Amino acid sequence: MSKILEKEIFSKNVVKLVLDAPEIARTRKPGHFVIIKIGKKGERIPLTIASADAKKGTITLVVQKVGVTSGKLCNLEVGDEVTDVVGPLGEATHIEKVGTVLCAGGGVGVAPLLPIVEGFKKAGNRVITILAARSKDLIILEEQMREFSDEVIIMTDDGSYGKKGLVTAGMEEVIQREKVNLSVVIGPAIMMKFAALTTKKYNIKTYASLNTIMVDGTGMCGACRVSVGGRTKFVCVDGPEFDAHQVDFDEMLARLGAYKDQELEAYERYMKTAETVS
Amino acid sequence: MENILEYLKEERSQEWRAEIRKSMKAKERTSRERVKMPEEDPNVRNKSNIEVNSGLPIENAVLEAQRCLDCPDPTCMTGCPVGINIPKFIKKIEVKDFLGAASVLKETNGLPAVCGRVCPQEVQCESTCFYTIKLKKPPVAIGYLERFAADYERESGKMNVPHVADSNKIKVGIVGSGPAGLAAAGDLAKFGYDVTVFEALHEIGGVLKYGIPEFRLPNVIVDVEIDNMKKMGVKFRTNFIVGKTASFDDLKKDGFEAFFVGSGAGLPRFMNIPGENYNGIFSSNEYLTRVNLMNAADPDYDTPVISGKNVAVIGGGNTAMDSVRTAKRLGADRAMIIYRRSEKEMPARVEEIKHAKEEDIEFMNLHNPLEYYADENGRVNRMKIQKMELGEPDASGRRRPVPIQGSEFYIDVDTVVVSVGVSPNPLIPKALADLKVTDWGTIVVDKETMQSSIPELFAGGDIVRGGATVILAMGDGRKAAAGMHKYIQEKIKAN
Numbered sequence: 001m002s003k004i005l006e007k008e009i010f011s012k013n014v015v016k017l018v019l020d021a022p023e024i025a026r027t028r029k030p031g032h033f034v035i036i037k038i039g040k041k042g043e044r045i046p047l048t049i050a051s052a053d054a055k056k057g058t059i060t061l062v063v064q065k066v067g068v069t070s071g072k073l074c075n076l077e078v079g080d081e082v083t084d085v086v087g088p089l090g091e092a093t094h095i096e097k098v099g100t101v102l103c104a105g106g107g108v109g110v111a112p113l114l115p116i117v118e119g120f121k122k123a124g125n126r127v128i129t130i131l132a133a134r135s136k137d138l139i140i141l142e143e144q145m146r147e148f149s150d151e152v153i154i155m156t157d158d159g160s161y162g163k164k165g166l167v168t169a170g171m172e173e174v175i176q177r178e179k180v181n182l183s184v185v186i187g188p189a190i191m192m193k194f195a196a197l198t199t200k201k202y203n204i205k206t207y208a209s210l211n212t213i214m215v216d217g218t219g220m221c222g223a224c225r226v227s228v229g230g231r232t233k234f235v236c237v238d239g240p241e242f243d244a245h246q247v248d249f250d251e252m253l254a255r256l257g258a259y260k261d262q263e264l265e266a267y268e269r270y271m272k273t274a275e276t277v278s
Numbered sequence: 279m280e281n282i283l284e285y286l287k288e289e290r291s292q293e294w295r296a297e298i299r300k301s302m303k304a305k306e307r308t309s310r311e312r313v314k315m316p317e318e319d320p321n322v323r324n325k326s327n328i329e330v331n332s333g334l335p336i337e338n339a340v341l342e343a344q345r346c347l348d349c350p351d352p353t354c355m356t357g358c359p360v361g362i363n364i365p366k367f368i369k370k371i372e373v374k375d376f377l378g379a380a381s382v383l384k385e386t387n388g389l390p391a392v393c394g395r396v397c398p399q400e401v402q403c404e405s406t407c408f409y410t411i412k413l414k415k416p417p418v419a420i421g422y423l424e425r426f427a428a429d430y431e432r433e434s435g436k437m438n439v440p441h442v443a444d445s446n447k448i449k450v451g452i453v454g455s456g457p458a459g460l461a462a463a464g465d466l467a468k469f470g471y472d473v474t475v476f477e478a479l480h481e482i483g484g485v486l487k488y489g490i491p492e493f494r495l496p497n498v499i500v501d502v503e504i505d506n507m508k509k510m511g512v513k514f515r516t517n518f519i520v521g522k523t524a525s526f527d528d529l530k531k532d533g534f535e536a537f538f539v540g541s542g543a544g545l546p547r548f549m550n551i552p553g554e555n556y557n558g559i560f561s562s563n564e565y566l567t568r569v570n571l572m573n574a575a576d577p578d579y580d581t582p583v584i585s586g587k588n589v590a591v592i593g594g595g596n597t598a599m600d601s602v603r604t605a606k607r608l609g610a611d612r613a614m615i616i617y618r619r620s621e622k623e624m625p626a627r628v629e630e631i632k633h634a635k636e637e638d639i640e641f642m643n644l645h646n647p648l649e650y651y652a653d654e655n656g657r658v659n660r661m662k663i664q665k666m667e668l669g670e671p672d673a674s675g676r677r678r679p680v681p682i683q684g685s686e687f688y689i690d691v692d693t694v695v696v697s698v699g700v701s702p703n704p705l706i707p708k709a710l711a712d713l714k715v716t717d718w719g720t721i722v723v724d725k726e727t728m729q730s731s732i733p734e735l736f737a738g739g740d741i742v743r744g745g746a747t748v749i750l751a752m753g754d755g756r757k758a759a760a761g762m763h764k765y766i767q768e769k770i771k772a773n
Contacts, residue, residue, distance in 0.1 A: 023523050037480055043572060043580040044480075068580050084480040086517035215572065215581075218478050218519065219703050220488075220544040221564035225555055232548060232555060237704060251555055254656030258557040262582035 002085040005058060007078050010140045013065040014108055015074045016050070022057030024049075024087050030095065030115035031209065031241055034059070034087030035217040038072045042083060045069045046214045046224075048112030048186075048240070049088065050141075062111030062140065067263050068270045089217045090240045093207070095119040099181035102174055102204070103149075104130040104167050104195055106187025110140050112209060113186045114148075120184075121148040128153070128180075130170040132187070136161035167191055168198045175202050183207070185244060189256060193249035200245045208244035210235045213258060226252050282361075289366055290348065298369055299348050308409070312416040313342045320636035324606045327492040330633055331395070331425075336376075339426040343372035346418045349408050354420060357406035359753030360387045360461070364403060368423055377438065380431035383424060384440050388464035388507065389457065389486075389752065391432060391499045394425025396490060397749045398627050432502050439509045443470035448766060451476060451534045453520045453706065456484020457748040458540030458739030460507065461755030462762075466538075467510045469763050474534075476518040481571060484542060486748070488571040489563070491600050493607070497570075521709025526735070535769075536734045536762045539721065540755060543740035544703025548696055549592070553650030558584055558658040562593070562601045562697035569604050586693025588612045590661060592647055593697035594624035599634050601695040606637055610693075613639050618646040618666050618679040644668070646679065648686060650694065661691050700745050710735070720744045727761030728754055736762050 006018035024034060033048040051060045065071045076082065093116050101120045105113035110131055121127045129149040133139045134157045146152050154162025155170045163170065167187070174180060175198075183206040185195040192208040199206040212224040212235045219237035226233055229246035233239065289295070316332045317323075323330055334342065346368040354364045363382055370379035383390040399421035404410060407417035431437060448471050452459045455477040466473045481487050483500045508514070520526065526537065546561030548554050560568075565583070568574040574583035589605035591598050594617035606613040615634070617624060620643050624631060635641070644666045651660040665685035668677035702719040714722040714731035721730050721737040728736045738754025740746060 023518075027522065027524065027528075041573070041576075041579040043582075084517050086478065086480070086519065086523070088522055089519070215564060215567050216479060216488075218544060218705060220542075220546070221567050222546045222548070222561040223564045225548075227555060232550065234545070237545075251656070255555065255557060257655065258657075259582040259584075266580065266582065 001081045001083060004076055004078050004080050004082065007076075010062070011137045013074070014138070014140060015063055016111075017061050017063060017073070017076070018058050019061065019082060019085060020057060021059045021085055024085070025052040025057050025059050026054045028052050028059065028088035029092035030119045031090065031093030031112075032088035033090050033112075033217075033240060034061070034085055035089065035214065036061075036069075036073065036082055037084035038069060038076075039083055042072070043069050044084075044215055044217065046089070046211065046217055046236070048209065048211065050111035050114055062108050064108040068266050071267070071270060086217070089236060091238070093119060093184075093241055095123050097124045100126040100128065100179060102128050102130070102171060102180045102183040102199075104132065104171055104183065104185045104187070106132045106167055106185075106191035107138065108140070109187030109191070109209075110145070113184065114141055114144055116184055116186075117145060118148040121150075126150050128174050130155060130167055130174070131162075132156070132167035132170065132191070134158065166194070168194050171195060171198050175199070175204065180204050183244075184209075189249055189253050192244060192247075193253070196244035196247065196249070206244040207241045208247060209240045210242060210247070210252065211240065212252065212255065226255070286352065286355075286363070287350075289363065290350065294373065295348065295366075295369055298372055302344060304347055307345050307347055308413060308415070310341065310345050312345070312419055313338045313422065315419075315422055317633075320633075320638070323493065324603070324637035327607065329496055330493050333429055334422050334426045336430075339371055339423060340374060342419050342423060343368045345409075346372070347408055353406045353408060353411065354403040354418075357402040357404070359402065359749050360393075360756055362386050362403075362424070364420055367427060368418065368420070371423055371427060376427055376430040377434065377436060379427035381438050383427055384438065386756070387752070388440075388461055389503045390424055391428035391503060392457070392486060392495060393749055393752070394421055394423075394428055395495050395499075396747075397421055398747060400628060402749065432499070437502070437506055439506060440464070440468060442468055442510050445472060445511070446470040447472055449474065449532070449534045450762060450766075451520065451529055451537045452540065453537060454478075454484055454540040454542055454739075454741075455482040455514065456540055456542050456739065456751065457486060458542075458751035458755040459484065459538065460504070461752035462538040462540065462736075462738070462759045463512045463755075464507055464510065465756050465759035466762065467507070467512050469759070473511070474513045474515060476520050477514065477516045478519045479571065480516050482514050482516060484540075488567040489597065489600070491566065491570055491604050493603065494600065519705065521705055526710065530734075535766055536736065538728075538755065538758050538762060539706055539730075539735060539737040539741055540739040540751065541703050541706050541741045543700035543745045544705070545701040546696070547699045547701055549647065549698060551647060551649055553652065553658070554696070556650055556652040556658040557656050558586065558692055559650060559694040559696065562591070562597045562695050563700065565601055565695045566597070566604065569608070575608055583608070584693055585609050586691070588689075588691045589693040589695065590614050590616050590647075590689070590691045591695045591697055592616050593699075594619065594626055594643075595697060595699070596626045596630055598695075598697035599626045599630040601697050602639050603634055603637055605693065605695065606639060614642055615639060616642045616645050616647060616663065618644065619676060620644055620668060623668075623676040644679065646681065658691060658694055660688055661694065662686055662688055700740070702741050702744055706741065718744055724761075726757070727764065728758035729761055729765065733765065
């Protein structure tokens with residue numbers, strides 16, 4: 001059980017939750033994720049840790065309502081308990097001084113990107129961060145990102161904030177302008193796919209943090225498998241970060257849709273009960 | 279060993295045992311037929327989660343117990359990885375002291391109701407029974423009787439909590455709450471240690487919960503045995519991954535003196551053939567975990583599972599049988615086993631194969647998958663299979679399957695479960711740089727004490743064996759508990 005200590009609503013479908021999880025807070029590193037489950041009948045879903053405070057014993061998650069479990073999680077209030085939280089899982093981001101690092105985050109992918117940006121900055125790198133979203137209200141953690149970035153570029157699809165255009169346009173701009181030694185991209189699979197194609201053109205080493213379907217999160221089930229360089233890897237124990245130029249994003253996209261029908265049906269059922277309750 | 283033999287002799291010479299032996303002529307005992315296990319109707323059970331074997335009625339258990347000759351040299355015991363005093367518990371059944379029989383079981387086996395259900399007795403105790411080796415007759419049904427005694431005790435509501443020594447306040451940690459970890463935890467608690475079991479999942483029981491289906495091992499039975507361990511003082515921590523949530527060093531700082539690692543064979547193997555990552559293709563671990571641990575087939579639960587109509591399960595082990603029978607229960611029209619050798623080489627228990635056949639499972643033996651194909655959404659819809667024949671024996675002693683050229687053909691499938699074995703979970707070896715592991719990733723241990731290359735760390739079960747049975751894991755857990763006890767006591771003496 002982990003109690004929710006703070007809740008902040010970022011936008012209609014995105015909330016930030018601070019959870020009491022002292023052990024995880026103490027051992028987690030940038031790139032790590034947790035698995036959470038709500039209630040006895042809940043499913044297990046992975047969420048990358050956005051930040052942690054070892055002294056207070058808390059971890060922060062940024063959650064977007066996309067299905068039943070994320071919906072239930074977003075609806076929890078301060079004082080409520082998350083039934084099961086386990087972690088930290090996965091391999092931590094390999095952070096070292098490389099020169100200039102271009103970090104690109106899309107949607108809620110910005111949240112797990114934050115500790116990575118912080119880590120690279122503290123390791124002595126020049127860090128340029130691109131935050132991308134559909135519109136202004138979906139841009140999150142801008143202030144925190146500015147604190148650890150030498151430059152922050154905002155990209156919105158509709159031009160309601162920052163520059164109008166996709167994340168890749170912002171990346172191109174930076175790459176054209178200056179030497180980039182490394183890139184880290186986190187966001188929806190489709191965004192990571194095109195971000196990886198962009199940096200590949202310029203031969204810039206790029207890491208993507210993958211958020212696949214998982215059950216146990218400890219290597220036991222293989223639900224999270226992806227093809228990387230033609231070989232099957234498990235995101236939970238081999239990742240979640242991989243060389244983005246080697247990841248088969250099309251396969252990953254297909255696998256993310258494995259339960260689309262069941263998920264939609266379950267979500268509709270959930271929304272109905274949620275309505276009757278409220 | 280000598281002590282054990284003497285102890286057995288002494289036990290056997292007790293008056294009640296001598297009396298019961300004399301109560302019936304050996305000839306009369308051996309002339310009896312072995313009892314049959316009552317089973318649910320195959321066409322009913324393959325549509326529900328009801329347990330397949332329903333257990334012996336009291337009168338049949340007593341009749342079967344009478345078949346046991348209470349041999350002076352109980353060869354059956356040599357086949358038991360946890361060293362159950364088999365003749366003693368069976369004779370307790372014969373005198374209708376069923377609770378007494380359960381106590382005898384629990385002297386050396388913390389999970390008798392589990393073992394009575396899932397142990398392969400036919401290659402263990404029953405294979406070394408006097409009936410099998412000397413009389414060439416069906417052995418005493420030791421497994422059925424074990425289950426009977428354990429079930430009787432549970433249903434009586436008079437569960438006996440094994441005697442626990444006074445607490446020595448020494449903390450020991452168990453990594454993993456599967457059969458190996460539970461066996462080690464039980465013995466260490468009996469020795470008086472302060473035992474904490476760390477489990478990565480949200481439920482206790484490991485493979486007993488996520489792997490073995492309800493129709494073969496109901497979860498409630500596992501829970502009762504775990505409750506009993508809690509009564510013995512064993513502490514359980516779920517959602518805790520040793521090496522991640524806290525390191526071994528963190529736990530040592532918290533006062534843990536020694537550890538037993540029974541983290542299991544976590545990593546499922548795939549065949550690395552084209553199309554294996556299409557949707558609808560699962561590892562058996564994933565498929566069974568969704569259904570058993572997460573209750574995915576129940577619409578009240580949030581976890582989804584695909585209930586296919588044409589399901590192919592690849593492999594011939596017990597896990598393959600569990601998967602294919604689960605698929606049938608989820609409503610498959612065709613639930614098929616695709617296995618590259620013949621039935622004779624199948625690693626699954628004979629009983630499981632028999633049950634599967636009764637439940638309308640199709641067996642495509644001497645067939646091997648070559649490639650999978652998918653629809654426009656990436657969902658598997660067809661597979662290419664090749665026929666095989668048996669060649670010379672390979673390293674495992676089984677005849678090697680050889681492809682028959684030109685025999686390829688296609689079948690329609692919408693769900694595939696790959697059940698071709700597991701590799702050791704890399705989490706623990708990754709967390710300990712000094713730990714000696716084999717090329718396969720299994721932990722290297724001393725065979726007698728189960729001690730690893732790190733003195734305070736012991737290991738057993740699939741993380742050492744790479745994929746075996748519940749009972750072998752339990753045997754390892756018991757051996758390790760003895761090894762840890764000796765190690766800790768010697769360390770105390772040295773200081």
